[in-house]
Amino acid sequence: MINQLVKNIKKLDAPIVVGLDPMLSYVPEHIQKAAFDEYGETLEGAAEAIWQYNKGIIDSTYDLIPAVKPQIAMYEQFGVPGLAAFQKTCEYAKSKGLVIIGDIKRGDIGSTSKAYAVGHLGQVQIGDKKFSGFCEDFVTVNPYLGSDGVRPFMEVCKEEKKGIFVLVKTSNPSSGEFQDQEINGRPLYELVAEKVASWGEEVMGDDYSYVGAVVGATYPKMGEILRKVMPKSYILVPGYGAQGGQAKDLAPFFNEDGLGAIVNSSRGIICAYQQEKYSSFGAENYADASRQAVLDMKEDLKQAFVR
Numbered sequence: 001m002i003n004q005l006v007k008n009i010k011k012l013d014a015p016i017v018v019g020l021d022p023m024l025s026y027v028p029e030h031i032q033k034a035a036f037d038e039y040g041e042t043l044e045g046a047a048e049a050i051w052q053y054n055k056g057i058i059d060s061t062y063d064l065i066p067a068v069k070p071q072i073a074m075y076e077q078f079g080v081p082g083l084a085a086f087q088k089t090c091e092y093a094k095s096k097g098l099v100i101i102g103d104i105k106r107g108d109i110g111s112t113s114k115a116y117a118v119g120h121l122g123q124v125q126i127g128d129k130k131f132s133g134f135c136e137d138f139v140t141v142n143p144y145l146g147s148d149g150v151r152p153f154m155e156v157c158k159e160e161k162k163g164i165f166v167l168v169k170t171s172n173p174s175s176g177e178f179q180d181q182e183i184n185g186r187p188l189y190e191l192v193a194e195k196v197a198s199w200g201e202e203v204m205g206d207d208y209s210y211v212g213a214v215v216g217a218t219y220p221k222m223g224e225i226l227r228k229v230m231p232k233s234y235i236l237v238p239g240y241g242a243q244g245g246q247a248k249d250l251a252p253f254f255n256e257d258g259l260g261a262i263v264n265s266s267r268g269i270i271c272a273y274q275q276e277k278y279s280s281f282g283a284e285n286y287a288d289a290s291r292q293a294v295l296d297m298k299e300d301l302k303q304a305f306v307r
């Protein structure tokens with residue numbers, strides 16, 4: 001899948017992933033009304049609303065972007081119907097040729113990580129048959145439990161030719177509380193990055209590894225160091241846009257050839273119609289506003305390559 005992701009990025013000249021993080025308050029009134037008329041103001045109604053909202057965004061952007069990143073928390077808040085909307089969103093995006101990065105941030109003791117990996121990236125054995133519970137191509141993995149919490153994901157990735165993005169330096173304001181702590185004079189995120197590089201060598205695609213990393217756009221200086229520590233790992237870069245990360249700071253995350261990183265924007269794209277800049281589209285045309293926001297992001301990111 002890493003080969004497919006790189007291929008899509010090259011073809012579209014767009015190192016962009018749209019984060020499908022739907023909150024009910026983002027869903028335009030007319031979509032909410034139709035869903036609630038059909039299912040009532042229930043979990044099912046909310047799940048239908050976020051699915052229809054996602055579908056509109058996918059339909060208006062799939063030809064511009066290589067991948068989407070649905071954040072499972074936004075779906076889980078609506079319980080089982082929400083998870084069904086997550087699955088429907090992943091399947092639909094896949095049918096449009098998009099690579100799916102499931103933002104699930106899992107990681108546990110080995111046997112439990114194995115179940116997460118099988119459920120989201122692999123296939124579960126039932127009797128003589130195997131079934132895919134969910135169908136992502138990549139998932140995000142929390143490395144706090146160490147190698148035995150990550151290796152089960154790597155094993156499934158090897159079998160299924162899928163991939164993971166391991167949290168190395170996250171974009172949030174408190175990320176330094178633990179991640180920047182020094183151990184023998186070196187920050188923890190650098191030690192995690194070294195581990196990512198060595199795990200990555202075990203499961204290589206053509207040019208990049210099945211094991212990628214997450215590094216926040218909000219920490220570009222660290223991004224510069226981490227790019228060098230993990231030369232074969234693709235870096236998923238969240239934090240652009242709504243969290244304040246700017247295109248001018250993104251150059252260090254990329255290699256000289258413009259590859260090596262993919263930048264996520266969730267609210268900046270999916271809620272574009274609620275921003276002053278795109279207000280002329282109106283709620284009815286929210287998906288067109290999202291398309292314009294992707295085109296503007298693509299243009300904006302070109303600054304990252306002006307070194």
Ligand SMILES: O=C(O)c1cc(=O)[nH]c(=O)n1[C@@H]1O[C@H](COP(=O)(O)O)[C@@H](O)[C@H]1O
Pocket residue numbers: 019021071103140169170171172214215216238239240241242243264265266267268
């Ligand atoms: O793994 C992630 O994607 C992630 C890591 C990180 O360090 N920071 C971060 O914001 N994210 C996710 O990226 C998305 C950012 O959303 P926006 O701030 O709306 O673009 C959310 O789904 C976050 O959960």
